[in-house]
Each structure stands twice: as C-alpha cells, then as structure tokens.
Amino acid sequence: MRFCLTIVIVLLVTVNCRQKKNHIPAHFPLPVTTIISVTDKEAQLGELLFYEPALSGNSKLSCASCHNPLLAFSDSLSLSIGARGEKTFRNTPSLANLAWNSTFFRDGGVSDLETQVIGSVTSPREMNERFFNIINKLNSKEGYKNKFMEVYGSDSITGQRIIHAIAAFERTLISANSVYDNYLTDKRPLTVLQSKGLSVFEQKCAVCHAGVLFTDNNFHNTGLDTVFPPMKQFDAPELGRARVTRKIEDVGKYRTPSLRNLSLTAPYMHDGRFASIEEVLNHYSSGVNKSCYTDSLLMKNGVIGIRLTENDKRELLSFLQTLTDSSFVGL
Amino acid sequence: MRKLFLFIVITFAFSCHKNSPQPTAGGTVGALNFKITNKFNGKNLVLNQKYITAQGDSFYIINFKYYISNIEFMNLDNGAFYAAPNSYYLVDASNPASATLEVTNIPPGDYNQFAFSIGVDDVRNHTGAQTGALDATVNADMFWSWSAGYKFLVLEGYFLSAPGSYSPFLFHIGSDDNFKNLNFSSYSSKGWNTDINIQAGKTSEVDANFNIDSIFVGINLDSAYNDNIQGGGGATIIANNYTNMPQLTNISNP
Numbered sequence: 282m283r284f285c286l287t288i289v290i291v292l293l294v295t296v297n298c299r300q301k302k303n304h305i306p307a308h309f310p311l312p313v314t315t316i317i318s319v320t321d322k323e324a325q326l327g328e329l330l331f332y333e334p335a336l337s338g339n340s341k342l343s344c345a346s347c348h349n350p351l352l353a354f355s356d357s358l359s360l361s362i363g364a365r366g367e368k369t370f371r372n373t374p375s376l377a378n379l380a381w382n383s384t385f386f387r388d389g390g391v392s393d394l395e396t397q398v399i400g401s402v403t404s405p406r407e408m409n410e411r412f413f414n415i416i417n418k419l420n421s422k423e424g425y426k427n428k429f430m431e432v433y434g435s436d437s438i439t440g441q442r443i444i445h446a447i448a449a450f451e452r453t454l455i456s457a458n459s460v461y462d463n464y465l466t467d468k469r470p471l472t473v474l475q476s477k478g479l480s481v482f483e484q485k486c487a488v489c490h491a492g493v494l495f496t497d498n499n500f501h502n503t504g505l506d507t508v509f510p511p512m513k514q515f516d517a518p519e520l521g522r523a524r525v526t527r528k529i530e531d532v533g534k535y536r537t538p539s540l541r542n543l544s545l546t547a548p549y550m551h552d553g554r555f556a557s558i559e560e561v562l563n564h565y566s567s568g569v570n571k572s573c574y575t576d577s578l579l580m581k582n583g584v585i586g587i588r589l590t591e592n593d594k595r596e597l598l599s600f601l602q603t604l605t606d607s608s609f610v611g612l
Numbered sequence: 613m614r615k616l617f618l619f620i621v622i623t624f625a626f627s628c629h630k631n632s633p634q635p636t637a638g639g640t641v642g643a644l645n646f647k648i649t650n651k652f653n654g655k656n657l658v659l660n661q662k663y664i665t666a667q668g669d670s671f672y673i674i675n676f677k678y679y680i681s682n683i684e685f686m687n688l689d690n691g692a693f694y695a696a697p698n699s700y701y702l703v704d705a706s707n708p709a710s711a712t713l714e715v716t717n718i719p720p721g722d723y724n725q726f727a728f729s730i731g732v733d734d735v736r737n738h739t740g741a742q743t744g745a746l747d748a749t750v751n752a753d754m755f756w757s758w759s760a761g762y763k764f765l766v767l768e769g770y771f772l773s774a775p776g777s778y779s780p781f782l783f784h785i786g787s788d789d790n791f792k793n794l795n796f797s798s799y800s801s802k803g804w805n806t807d808i809n810i811q812a813g814k815t816s817e818v819d820a821n822f823n824i825d826s827i828f829v830g831i832n833l834d835s836a837y838n839d840n841i842q843g844g845g846g847a848t849i850i851a852n853n854y855t856n857m858p859q860l861t862n863i864s865n866p
Contacts, residue, residue, distance in 0.1 A: 390759035393740035399748050440749020444741055508803040515842040516758075525759045527843055528786065551818035 306457035308465050309493055312380035313393070319453040319576070322432045327450025329428065330443060335418035336402055340362040340408035344401070344447070344455065347373040353542035353610055354454065359553030366408040370518040371552035374538060375546040377456035383498050387535045387551040388518075390525045394448035401442075412440035419443075435487025456541050457493075460603040465493070471603060481593045488578060489537045495604070501533035502577040504569035504585070506549060509533055532574045544605045558601060562594045642720050642810035642866075645730070645817045646683065646713040647863045648858075650676065650705055651826045659705055665828040671771035671781070676705035676763040676824070677754060678747070678854075679732050683715050685808065686725040688797065694718050700732065700756065702744040722807040724798040726818060730854055731764030731791035761786050765854055767824075771833040781839040783827070783850055790851035796860050814866035826856040 304316060308422035330336065331344045340535040347361040347369075354376035360368040371387045379385075384395040401407045401414070417424045419438050426436040433442055461479075463469040469504055471479065482490075491497045509532050510517035516524060522534035535551040549555040555564065569579050569586035579586055589597070640798055651659035658808045661673045683699040686692065690828075696715045704710045736746060738761065746762070748755035765785045773779035797806055810816055830849050831838055 345718060386758060388759075390740065390756075391740065395741035396748065398756075399741065399752065399755070403752045405759050411752060439689070441741065441747060444749060513837055513844055515844065 304453075304455065306455065308462065309378075310381070311450060311459060312381045313383050314452060316380045316452045316455070317449055321449070322428075323446050323449045324453050325373045325450075326428050326432050327446035327448070330447050333419075335422065336408055336410060336415055336443075337412075340418070342408055344408075345543075347407075351443065351545075351570075351610055353377060353456070353545045353606075355546040357420070359548050361407075363404070363406045365405060368404050369406050371551050372548065375542055376451060376454050377541050378494055379454065380469050381494050382450040384536060385508070386565055388520075388522045389500060389536050393453055395444040398444040398447045403565050406596065412443065415443065416440065423481075456606040456609040457607040458608045459541065461600075462493075462606070464603070471517050472599070476600075478596035478598070481589075481596050482600050484594075485589070486597075487582065490540050494602040495539040495540040500531065500532055500536055501578065502533040502572075502574045503535075503565070504571065504575040504579055505554070505564070506533060507571075509530050509574070530574070533572075534574075534576075540601060542606055542609065543601050558598060559594070562589055562597060566594070581592045586598050616633060640720075641717045641811055643714065643716045643815040644685075644718060644808065644810065646715065646814055647817060647819045648680075648703055648711045648713070649819070649821050650703075650711070650824060651821045655692065657705055657824060665831075666825065669771050669833040671769055671833060672778075673705070673767060673769040673824075675766060675768040678703055678730060679754070679762060680713060680728050680730060681736075682711070682727070682729045682793070684722040684725075685728040685810070686719060687721065687723050687729065687807075688725055692719070692721050692723065694723075698744065699728075700736070702745045702751055709866045718810045720812045724807045725795060726797070726808060726860070727793065727795045729791060730857075731786070731795045732762040733791060734788040737761055737786075737788060737791070739860070749755075753803075756784075756786065756793050764790060765850070769825065771839070772841075778795050779839065781833050781843070784842040785845070785847045785850050785854070787843065790840050790847055792855045794849060794855060794858060796858075806865065808812070808863055809865035811866050816866055817862075817864040818860060819862040819864075821859045821861055822857045823859060824857065825847055827853045829853050829856075 304318060305312060334340050334343045338341060342364050347356045349356055352375075357375050359372060360370070361373045363369055367391070375385065379394055383392060385391045385394060386400065391400060402410055402412070416438050421510070425438060427444060429438050430436040431448065432446065451560070458476075460471070462470075464471050486583050489497050489499070489501060494502075506519070510519050512520065512523065512527070512529060512532075518524065522531035523529065525531075543558060547556060547558070549561050555561045560591055565587045566589040567586060571580070571585050575585070619715050635673070657673070659674060659676070660672050678697060680701045680703060681699055683696045685694045696718070699715060701713045702710060703713075722820050733748065736742065741748065747752065748757070754766060757760070757765065762783045763786045765783065767783040769781060770778040771781050798805060808818065809818055827850055830853070831841075831846070832837060838846060841850060
C-alpha cells in the first residue's frame with residue numbers, strides 16, 4: 282500500500298515537474314519571463330491563433346504572414362504590407378528567444394509580449410483589427426470555444442486570453458541549436474574561417490551583440506541617418522527610441538537585434554534598407570554617418586565606424602552563418 | 613516519511629491553484645459614488661455641439677475620455693486614511709454611466725480630504741497587459757500600442773480653421789509627467805464645507821463638475837502643432853490645465 286502510494290506520488294511529482302520545466306537551454310542565462318512547454322494547451326491555442334487570419338481587419342493576414350516560420354519568423358521584405366495595404370513603419374523582426382527580451386518593437390515601445398500583440402493587432406498599418414471584432418469572428422468559428430474552455434476553464438473568448446495565449450506560444454520559440462551553439466555546448470569545432478570570424482566578432486561586434494542572445498537589450502544610433510524629424514512631431518517613426526522616451530539623446534536609436542538565424546532574416550536594419558549582410562558590414566566599416574546622435578561606441582580615437590578589412594568581412598560572414606539554427610526553421 | 617509525501621502533495625496542489633478572490637467584508641464597510649458631470653461654459657457637455665473657446669476658436673467635440681484613478685479618503689485630524697485599491701475608471705462622455713465612479717469597501721468614518729488622480733500612475737502605466745478599465749484590448753483607443761502607455765485624456769473634435777471649413781484636432785495626453793494628483797479638502801479654498809461621512813452598508817456621494825473650458829486655456833487651435841497635441845510642451849500645458857478642470861459641487865451623506 283505504502284509502495285503504491287509512493288509510486289503515485291512520485292509520478293504526480295514527475296509530471297508536475299515536467300510541466301513546470303522551462304526548457305531553458307543550459308548555456309543560456311535565465312529568461313526574463315517564464316516559458317511554458319510547447320505541449321501546454323495554452324501554447325497550442327496560441328499557435329493556432331498565431332496562424333489565424335481572423336486576427337486581421339481584412340481577415341487575410343495572420344501573425345505568420347509577416348513572421349514566416351521558414352524564415353525564422355521574419356519575411357523577406359524591407360517593410361511589410363499591412364491589412365490596409367500600407368507599408369509598416371519597421372522591418373518585421375525575426376522571432377526567437379523572446380522570453381529573454383525586456384523590450385519589444387524596434388524602438389522598445391513595449392515591455393511585454395502580451396502588449397506587443399495588442400500593438401501589432403490593432404495598428405492600422407499592421408493587422409488593423411479591433412479585439413471586439415476578433416472575438417466575434419472566433420466565436421462564430423468551429424472549435425475555438427472548446428479550445429478556450431480547455432485552456433481557461435470557460436469558453437468565453439476575451440482579448441486578454443487571446444494575447445496571453447499568443448504570447449505563451451511565442452515564448453516557446455527557442456533557437457539554441459545552431460552550429461555555434463553546438464560549438465559552445467559540445468565543443469564541436471568551428472572551421473578555421475569561422476573561428477577567425479568569431480574572434481573578429483568578439484573584438485568588434487560583441488559589445489552590442491552580446492552573449493549567447495547576441496543583444497545587449499539596449500538601444501543605439503548606428504549612424505544610418507543624419508537628418509531626423511523634430512521632437513515636436515510626436516509619433517514620427519524616424520525618431521526611433523525617442524518616440525517612446527521623448528528624450529533627445531534617444532533620437533534615431535533602435536534596439537540591438539539578435540543575430541541568430543541572420544542568414545534567413547534579410548533584409549536588415551530597422552527599415553530593411555540593407556539587402557545583404559555584406560551591405561551591413563560595409564555600413565559599419567565605412568558608411569557610418571556622424572551626427573550629434575551617433576553612438577560614441579562607433580567613434581573611437583577620431584575614427585568613425587568599425588574598420589573592417591576585406592579579410593575581416595570574409596571571416597565575419599563565415600562566422601555569422603554559424604548562427605543559423607536549421608532545426609528551428611524545420612530544415 | 614508519509615508526512616513528507618503529504619507535504620509534497622499539498623504543496624503541489626496549492627501551487628496549481630489560481631488565486632481565489634478575496635472575500636469582501638459585508639456590512640462593516642461603506643461605499644461612495646463619485647459623480648462627474650462634464651461641463652462647457654457652465655452647461656452640460658453635448659458632443660457634436662458647437663462651442664467657442666476663450667481664445668475665440670469655434671469648435672465641437674466628438675470624443676472625450678479620461679482616466680480617473682487612485683481614489684483616496686483622509687481625515688487630516690485623526691489620520692484615518694483609505695486608498696481604494698485598483699481604482700481605475702475610464703470616464704467616457706458618450707457613455708453617461710461611466711461618469712459615476714463606484715468606490716466600495718471604505719471603512720466608516722468622517723473624511724475631510726478626498727483625493728484622486730487624472731491619469732494612470734507610473735507603476736500601472738508601464739505594467740503592460742492589464743484588465744478592468746486598463747484592459748487595452750477593450751479600450752484600445754486609450755493606449756499607445758506602439759509605446760506601452762495610457763492616454764490619460766483624449767479629446768478629439770473639429771475646429772473652424774477657415775471660414776465655413778472645419779478641420780480635425782486631437783489632444784492625446786499621457787506620459788508620467790502628466791499624471792496629476794488632486795486633493796480636495798474641507799480645509800482648502802477649493803474644498804467644501806461638509807466632511808464626507810461613510811457609514812457601514814450605506815452609500816455616500818460626491819458630485820463634481822469637470823469644466824472643459826479649462827483645458828483650452830492658452831491653446832489656440834489654429835496655431836502650428838496645436839491641432840495634434842500628443843506630447844511635448846503642448847501636452848504639459850493641457851495637463852496643467854486639466855488639474856483645474858474638477859470642481860467639487862456637493863457632498864451627500866447618508
């Protein structure tokens with residue numbers, strides 16, 4: 282009897298622990314937010330909603346329309362096209378390891394994934410839909426009420442539940458199985474070119490693209506432009522981070538993006554102005570513009586930019602390819 | 613050993629439970645209705661009706677909403693203090709019911725200071741996805757979705773920009789600097805003569821006029837940028853102006 286009870290309890294505890302396990306890659310730091318298992322019902326509902334076109338005003342776009350899983354949840358456009366046919370203000374960012382992000386959107390306008398969902402769904406330039414309408418549409422679709430019932434214990438479809446489910450799914454998108462990850466965890470050697478690229482990267486890029494997440498979670502003006510709108514233009518997108526903070530020193534700053542899956546997420550920069558990684562490297566090497574807002578990290582000893590030789594660039598390109606996680610995109 | 617297992621089972625059982633709602637103490641607390649009336653030029657606000665500002669701009673309002681939060685009761689003589697938890701209310705000129713703010717669970721007693729804020733405090737302003745009056749999936753138009761933060765006050769309408777021609781204007785005022793805390797006390801000139809008396813199981817009432825004229829002081833709709841004020845100096849002026857908007861008119865005790 283006692284033995285049976287023990288087994289039952291051990292099983293209970295095991296199941297419970299498995300559900301609570303965060304699936305945090307061993308070589309990653311602790312995430313900012315809790316990650317639930319991909320097999321959790323809330324994450325599965327979130328995945329369904331992620332691919333649900335009813336979330337858009339024209340009922341044609343889903344989150345995945347711009348966050349294409351085959352492209353590491355990005356699209357190949359400089360600026361995406363929203364439900365009203367207009368271009369978005371920003372290049373669609375790739376999605377991976379979001380539970381480690383402390384801010385979202387290129388200018389860090391929101392600090393949690395749930396609110397990010399609200400922003401993208403309701404923005405007239407993006408999905409252009411009201412939650413009121415989404416709820417009506419989902420209520421009339423087969424199966425959703427049951428799914429909400431299973432997850433939340435009542436079949437009421439609410440905006441809050443929608444955003445929490447999608448955010449829960451997005452946090453399960455973990456990319457930690459690239460060639461570079463295998464080099465870190467299993468000591469699988471890099472090629473000579475890749476190794477050289479890694480040391481160039483560590484010397485010249487890792488201040489901002491820091492750690493295994495390849496971001497300092499901070500904002501920088503990388504000298505892309507010299508002319509900015511006046512602060513009085515309250516919501517001018519070109520103000521960058523200053524649009525959010527209203528601080529003049531944040532003009533033209535954008536969040537340091539992770540470089541994971543870089544080879545799949547072209548074009549690059551907040552507005553997708555560079556079609557290739559080569560163009561990005563050329564910018565940092567010889568194209569950085571000096572303005573009073575340009576980050577001082579890009580101006581050392583009177584030199585503007587980060588000088589890269591052709592060899593440096595070749596090696597860097599080789600290293601950056603190692604950040605592609607083929608298992609993440611189902612290749 | 614069995615005790616340990618029991619402990620583990622109980623621990624996990626509890627860890628799986630959602631927070632259960634706190635029971636409210638019935639009969640030992642009182643309530644208060646804070647009734648707001650939006651006014652322009654001394655008369656009840658009517659949406660889409662033409663008005664003239666003190667600066668001479670002819671205009672009409674199509675949308676007027678604001679957040680009232682952090683309602684507090686104090687007795688400056690004996691130190692009694694009650695801050696209504698989670699008191700966030702969205703007053704919407706197109707929905708008369710939204711102008712009566714119901715505050716419950718107030719400890720009985722006399723209060724000679726009444727305080728509330730216009731806007732959302734910095735903690736909740738940056739907390740992200742929230743519920744109730746702060747649910748941005750419901751009140752999406754009171755939320756800058758690209759920059760998590762509430763619009764404390766939204767005033768939208770049309771003004772006479774050229775003879776016979778009306779152009780749109782909008783004031784969307786938010787950001788922590790523009791969160792305003794207001795005190796009304798029987799001790800101050802802006803206050804009243806009677807204390808608020810809260811009695812167990814009963815509902816008292818505080819009435820206030822919100823005079824929208826105040827918002828337009830120093831704002832010429834016709835000058836550059838003033839037709840679209842969502843931040844900066846213009847927002848600072850309007851936020852200071854809206855502190856002059858409320859005027860307590862009456863206290864009814866049970």
